[in-house]
Amino acid sequence: MEDVASARRGAAGIPRLFSLKGATGPLIGLILLCLFLSFTSDRFLSTRNFLNILDQVTVLGIMAVGMTFVILIGGIDLAVGSVLALAMMVMGYLANELGLPMAAAILVALVASAGTGVVSGFLITTFRVPAFIATLAMMSVARGLANMITDGQQIVGFPDWFNDLASIRHGGFLTVTVALAILVFLAAYLFLRYRSAGRMLYAVGGSNEVARLAGIDVRLVTIAVYAASAVCAGLAGIVLASRLDSVQPSSGLGYELDTIAAVVIGGTSLTGGSGGIPGTLIGVLIIGVLRNGLNLLNVSPFVQQIVIGIVIAIAVAAETYRNRK
Numbered sequence: 001m002e003d004v005a006s007a008r009r010g011a012a013g014i015p016r017l018f019s020l021k022g023a024t025g026p027l028i029g030l031i032l033l034c035l036f037l038s039f040t041s042d043r044f045l046s047t048r049n050f051l052n053i054l055d056q057v058t059v060l061g062i063m064a065v066g067m068t069f070v071i072l073i074g075g076i077d078l079a080v081g082s083v084l085a086l087a088m089m090v091m092g093y094l095a096n097e098l099g100l101p102m103a104a105a106i107l108v109a110l111v112a113s114a115g116t117g118v119v120s121g122f123l124i125t126t127f128r129v130p131a132f133i134a135t136l137a138m139m140s141v142a143r144g145l146a147n148m149i150t151d152g153q154q155i156v157g158f159p160d161w162f163n164d165l166a167s168i169r170h171g172g173f174l175t176v177t178v179a180l181a182i183l184v185f186l187a188a189y190l191f192l193r194y195r196s197a198g199r200m201l202y203a204v205g206g207s208n209e210v211a212r213l214a215g216i217d218v219r220l221v222t223i224a225v226y227a228a229s230a231v232c233a234g235l236a237g238i239v240l241a242s243r244l245d246s247v248q249p250s251s252g253l254g255y256e257l258d259t260i261a262a263v264v265i266g267g268t269s270l271t272g273g274s275g276g277i278p279g280t281l282i283g284v285l286i287i288g289v290l291r292n293g294l295n296l297l298n299v300s301p302f303v304q305q306i307v308i309g310i311v312i313a314i315a316v317a318a319e320t321y322r323n324r325k
Contacts, residue, residue, distance in 0.1 A: 023267040026267055030282055033290060037293040044292075058178055059236045059255075060288065062180075062181050063084070064259050065184050065185060065232050065280065068188070068275065069228055071270060072201045072205045073201050074273065075124070076270075077117075077229045079256070080259055081233075082141075082143040083113050083117070083230050083233040083237070087109040087113045089146045089149045090105070090149065091108070091238060091241060095158065106238055113237075116138055119138065120134050123137075135226075146249040154247060157245065158241070165177050165239075177242055185280075188277045189277040197221075202274070237251070261283070261311070262283035263279075265283035265287070265312065266282050291304065
């Protein structure tokens with residue numbers, strides 16, 4: 001009976017997937033944060049700083065889209081930071097060491113990323129390994145592979161056109177990498193809003209068993225979602241490589257925590273079945289604005305970690321309180 005009730009709640013919420021219900025609090029928090037920083041720093045309210053924030057949240061935003069899918073089905077993906085590093089190293093090695101065309105190297109890197117997600121999804125669905133353990137194992141494997149490719153050494157120097165993707169502002173406003181992040185968010189929004197496959201994620205998150213009885217291939221959906229999360233992580237790695245003009249196997253350390261935090265802060269439930277892309281966008285901006293503001297205020301990086309942790313705790317506590325009510 002509980003499963004049926006859960007499924008009914010999920011079904012009832014489908015027409016309102018992209019209202020700001022559940023993300024109203026984070027949106028208010030973002031507005032208040034911007035107001036506070038505008039009074040405490042004279043550099044915050046400027047076009048240059050706004051563009052810097054967009055550049056800084058691009059990598060996190062792309063990863064957060066994939067993580068939103070995973071958390072919507074009631075899962076978790078701890079491997080995204082390591083998959084990001086693996087994609088970077090695969091691309092760098094193929095392009096700089098083997099002389100493969102850059103476009104082909106990027107494609108292979110994304111395929112390799114997808115492979116890690118498929119393996120994680122397979123472990124979860126076939127061997128019933130808890131998502132936390134399966135992706136924790138993949139985090140270690142992907143990081144090890146990233147180090148093995150170049151024996152832990154970084155690769156420096158890519159074609160000018162590749163670096164220009166993150167440095168040249170078209171129309172004086174958007175870089176290609178920021179535009180790419182916007183397109184990823186838009187595509188994810190449209191997928192969840194207008195495609196039946198997108199609605200399946202909410203059904204699976206609401207109740208695996210009821211979704212199965214309704215004819216949804218839960219196993220296939222789960223594997224596809226983890227593959228999509230890994231591809232988003234790989235794409236974020238390509239964007240980061242464009243920004244840095246280098247790749248190194250230590251990239252992405254701790255990124256999984258920021259990614260999960262952005263999704264949860266945006267109102268997506270850790271238990272699955274509710275949330276969406278608009279909330280995730282707000283969560284990403286909150287973390288980006290918060291980090292930017294703390295830097296402008298010359299706050300120590302160690303204190304920044306404490307502040308981010310407190311914000312995550314408050315967001316999760318608020319979600320728990322809301323669910324109980």
